[in-house]
Amino acid sequence: xxxxxxxxxxxIKLKSHNTAFCVEHFVEFFERRVERAIRRFKMFGRxxxxxxxxxxxxDSLSAWLALKRLGYDVTGVFIxxxxxxxxxxxxxxxxxxxxxxxxxxxxxxxxxxxxATIPEARNFTRKPTCSVCGMVRRYILNKFALENGFNVLVTxxxxxxxxxxxxxxxxxxxxxxxxxxxxxxxxxxxxVRKVKPLVLCSEYETLAYAVVMRIGFDRSxxxxxxxxxxxxxxxxxxxxxxxxxxTKQRFVTGFYEKISPIISGQxxxxxxxxxxxxxxxxxxxxxxxFCRLKELIRKG
Amino acid sequence: xxxxxxxxxxxIKLKSHNTAFCVEHFVEFFERRVERAIRRFKMFGRxxxxxxxxxxxxDSLSAWLALKRLGYDVTGVFIxxxxxxxxxxxxxxxxxxxxxxxxxxxxxxxxxxxxATIPEARNFTRKPTCSVCGMVRRYILNKFALENGFNVLVTxxxxxxxxxxxxxxxxxxxxxxxxxxxxxxxxxxxxVRKVKPLVLCSEYETLAYAVVMRIGFDRSxxxxxxxxxxxxxxxxxxxxxxxxxxTKQRFVTGFYEKISPIISGQxxxxxxxxxxxxxxxxxxxxxxxFCRLKELIRKG
Numbered sequence: 193x194x195x196x197x198x199x200x201x202x203x204i205k206l207k208s209h210n211t212a213f214c215v216e217h218f219v220e221f222f223e224r225r226v227e228r229a230i231r232r233f234k235m236f237g238r239x240x241x242x243x244x245x246x247x248x249x250x251d252s253l254s255a256w257l258a259l260k261r262l263g264y265d266v267t268g269v270f271i272x273x274x275x276x277x278x279x280x281x282x283x284x285x286x287x288x289x290x291x292x293x294x295x296x297x298x299x300x301x302x303x304x305x306x307x308a309t310i311p312e313a314r315n316f317t318r319k320p321t322c323s324v325c326g327m328v329r330r331y332i333l334n335k336f337a338l339e340n341g342f343n344v345l346v347t348x349x350x351x352x353x354x355x356x357x358x359x360x361x362x363x364x365x366x367x368x369x370x371x372x373x374x375x376x377x378x379x380x381x382x383x384v385r386k387v388k389p390l391v392l393c394s395e396y397e398t399l400a401y402a403v404v405m406r407i408g409f410d411r412s413x414x415x416x417x418x419x420x421x422x423x424x425x426x427x428x429x430x431x432x433x434x435x436x437x438x439t440k441q442r443f444v445t446g447f448y449e450k451i452s453p454i455i456s457g458q459x460x461x462x463x464x465x466x467x468x469x470x471x472x473x474x475x476x477x478x479x480x481x482f483c484r485l486k487e488l489i490r491k492g
Numbered sequence: 493x494x495x496x497x498x499x500x501x502x503x504i505k506l507k508s509h510n511t512a513f514c515v516e517h518f519v520e521f522f523e524r525r526v527e528r529a530i531r532r533f534k535m536f537g538r539x540x541x542x543x544x545x546x547x548x549x550x551d552s553l554s555a556w557l558a559l560k561r562l563g564y565d566v567t568g569v570f571i572x573x574x575x576x577x578x579x580x581x582x583x584x585x586x587x588x589x590x591x592x593x594x595x596x597x598x599x600x601x602x603x604x605x606x607x608a609t610i611p612e613a614r615n616f617t618r619k620p621t622c623s624v625c626g627m628v629r630r631y632i633l634n635k636f637a638l639e640n641g642f643n644v645l646v647t648x649x650x651x652x653x654x655x656x657x658x659x660x661x662x663x664x665x666x667x668x669x670x671x672x673x674x675x676x677x678x679x680x681x682x683x684v685r686k687v688k689p690l691v692l693c694s695e696y697e698t699l700a701y702a703v704v705m706r707i708g709f710d711r712s713x714x715x716x717x718x719x720x721x722x723x724x725x726x727x728x729x730x731x732x733x734x735x736x737x738x739t740k741q742r743f744v745t746g747f748y749e750k751i752s753p754i755i756s757g758q759x760x761x762x763x764x765x766x767x768x769x770x771x772x773x774x775x776x777x778x779x780x781x782f783c784r785l786k787e788l789i790r791k792g
Binding site for chain 1: 732
C-alpha cells in the first residue's frame with residue numbers, strides 16, 4: 193500500500209476515498225478537507241475572529257489545530273462542566289495543548305453561569321442529562337462568543353456526528369429539525385454564526401489526524417452518555433459504510449446539496465422571543481430554558 | 493399473552509404496535525390495515541376495476557385475497573417470466589389459489605410480449621437482471637391494465653419493501669426518485685394508476701396473514717436476486733426495528749406525510765415522449781427501453 197501522493201509506504205488507508213497516504217500527505221489531505229468544507233459552505237474568511245468550542249476530545253482539538261495551521265485567527269473556549277474527575281482532566285489536557293501550540297484559550301466554569309455543575313443540575317430537571325448539558329453548553333458558548341466580539345463559533349462535529357444526527361432526524365422526519373441540519377447556521381439577532389468545519393472528515397480520519405499530530409486528547413467517555421441513540425445510529429452507519437464505502441459522505445453531502453435547500457425554504461421557521469431574564473432568544477415561552485433551570489437551582 | 497380484542501390466547505405478537513392477537517382478530521387487524529391504507533392514501537373506491545399484479549409470493553397473494561375479502565372487484569394477472577423451474581411452479585400455485593378462492597385471473601407469457609424469456613433477455617443487455625426484469629414487468633402490467641379497462645394496478649409492496657426503497661433513495665438523496673416514492677402514483681397519459689395497499693403492513697405481518705389464511709405461496713427465491721441491495725437495507729432496518737419497535741412505520745409514513753408533499757412539489761417532473769414503436773410513454777429517447785430490448789432480441 194503506497195501513498196497516493198509520494199509513493200512511499202502508506203500508513204493510513206481510506207476506503208471511502210479509495211486511497212492511501214503517508215503521514216505527511218495524510219495531514220495535508222485532512223487539512224485540505226477542512227479548508228474545502230470552509231469554502232464549500234462559506235463558513236468564514238481569513239479576517240474572521242473565530243471561537244472554537246473545545247471539550248478536550250479528538251474532534252474539537254483537531255479542528256482547533258487544523259484551523260490554526262491553515263492560518264485562521266482562532267481562540268479556544270473550554271467549559272469546565274464539573275463532572276468529576278473527567279472535567280478537570282479534560283481542562284488540564286486542553287491547557288497543555290493550548291500552551292504547546294501557542295493557542296489562545298479561555299476557560300469558563302459552568303458554575304459561574306448556571307450556579308451549579310452538570311451533575312448537580314441533573315437533579316433539578318427530568319430531561320435526559322445529555323440534552324440538558326447540550327442546552328447549557330450551547331447557551332454559554334453563544335453568550336461568550338457574542339459578548340467577546342467573535343464572528344463565528346466553531347464546533348468539532350465530524351462527518352459521523354452529522355450522519356448520525358441526520359439519520360436520527362429522518363427516522364421521524366421532523367421538518368423543523370431537518371431544516372436546521374446544515375454545517376452553517378447563520379448569525380441572527382441573539383445568535384452567533386455556528387459552523388462545523390470537520391463536516392467532510394470522518395470520525396476515523398479525525399482520530400487518525402489527532403494521533404499523527406500527537407494531540408494529547410481526552411479519551412475518557414462521559415459517564416452520562418451511555419446508551420445515547422447517536423451511538424446506535426453511528427454503529428448502523430458503520431455497518432453500511434463497511435459494505436458500501438463512501439455512503440456516509442454521500443448521505444450527508446447529498447442531503448445538504450439536494451434536499452436541504454428544498455426543506456429549509458418550506459419548513460416553518462421557529463419564532464423567537466427575548467427571554468425576560470437574560471434577553472437572549474427563546475422559543476420556549478417568556479423565560480429561556482437556561483434561565484428557568486438557573487432559577488430552579490437558585491431556589492432549590 | 494392474550495388477544496387484545498377477545499382475551500383468548502394470542503398467536504401473534506406485534507411489537508411495533510405493542511399488541512397481540514388470536515388468529516381471528518389478527519386477520520381482522522390485517523385487513524383493517526389494508527383498508528386504512530386504501531382510504532388514507534385515496535387509492536381507489538368500491539366501483540374501481542382493480543388489477544392485482546401477482547407473482548405467486550406471499551405479498552401479492554395476500555393483497556389479492558385481502559382486497560377480495562374486503563369486497564373489492566379484483567382480477568389477478570400473472571406473468572410467466574420463463575425462469576426454470578420457478579416460473580412454472582409459481583404459475584401453478586397462482587392458478588390453484590385463484591380457483592380455490594374463486595378469483596378472476598389472467599395468465600400472460602413474457603415471450604408473447606418481449607419475444608424472449610427473462611433468462612434469455614439477460615444476454616442482450618449489460619443492465620442488472622433485476623432492473624431489466626422490473627422494467628419488463630412494469631411495462632407489461634401497465635399495458636395489460638390499460639388495454640383491458642382496469643382503473644388501477646395493485647402491487648404487493650409491503651412496509652418493509654417501501655422502507656428499504658426509501659432507505660436506498662436517501663443514501664444518495666435523488667430528488668426525482670424521492671418525489672416518486674408514494675403509495676399512489678396517479679394515472680396519466682399512457683400510465684395506469686398504481687397503488688400499494690400493503691404499505692402499512694410489515695413483511696412479518698404479511699407473512700403471518702399468508703400463513704393463517706393458508707395461502708399456498710411460492711417460497712422459492714429468484715435465482716437472480718442474490719446480493720440485491722434492498723435485502724441489505726431490509727437487514728439494517730430490522731436491526732433498528734429490533735431496538736426501537738415502530739421505527740419502520742414512522743420512517744415510511746413520516747416521509748409520506750411530512751416530506752413527500754414538499755419534495756414532490758419542488759422536484760423536476762420527468763418529461764415523457766411517446767415511444768415511436770409502441771406509443772407508450774418513455775423518458776429514454778425516441779424508443780422506450782422495452783421496445784429497444786425487444787428489437788435487440790428480434791435481431792439477435
